[in-house]
Amino acid sequence: MVERYLEDFAPGQVYVSGRLHVDRDRIKSFAREFDPQPFHLDEQAARGSTFEGLAASGWHTAAMTMRLLVASDLKPAGGLVGAGIDDLRWLYPVRPGDELRVASEVLDVQPSKSRPDQGVVKLKSTTSNQHGKPVQILTADLIVKRRPT
């Protein structure tokens, strides 16, 4: 497996993930455990809600996005470790049967001032469905190792 060090990342780079299928039963079981609200649990209740139909929990979408990022070609040295999230927006409902994909753009690369062996890569990851419609935008700071000298 090729690992990328801080020096391998540069603003403007784009990494595109594979696709992930969104399963109807998994939408409901994820919601039962972590986000038990009617519009994530039951088709009938969801129809009258703000989502106008069964929709995945935003946290389920975020977790599926992480799955796609881990499996993608990003492969930062030391693993995909987030220092924090600057911004996370859910733009459009994620439905049963959707096929999600993530495109990640490197916004910024900064060596750490306090830790000479690492730095931060700011990454904007747009998760889209099979119609190319963005469902989530996530801007995250990743902690990435510098190349050993």
Next chain:
Amino acid sequence: MVERYLEDFAPGQVYVSGRLHVDRDRIKSFAREFDPQPFHLDEQAARGSTFEGLAASGWHTAAMTMRLLVASDLKPAGGLVGAGIDDLRWLYPVRPGDELRVASEVLDVQPSKSRPDQGVVKLKSTTSNQHGKPVQILTADLIVKRRPT
């Protein structure tokens, strides 16, 4: 169930959740599905990692936080629906056996300019372990219905 409308929220209010136990096997199974990296999957591999021991995926911590928020006394009218996340930080590893709790402070309440029937509550939710150590801070904008006139 009492529902709170936009008019029931005010800056400075604090809502405290119940507690949630963090299960060792659930840390691993969540990671297998959504964040399959060694430090979330295997004790031995985790010891040599930046987490210095098995730790929950940050997205698992976020999902457990949502569970605690949904079950808490917040109960916004129309459900707990996030317009977006302003900031999400993971401050300290979440370990097997931890007992998580969330304290949420209302930072701001704003009626919508375009939608007379709703508004936004800005909420800062601090998730802490059984030692009172903050493990995650989440600042979110919730969409909340106004009281029908």
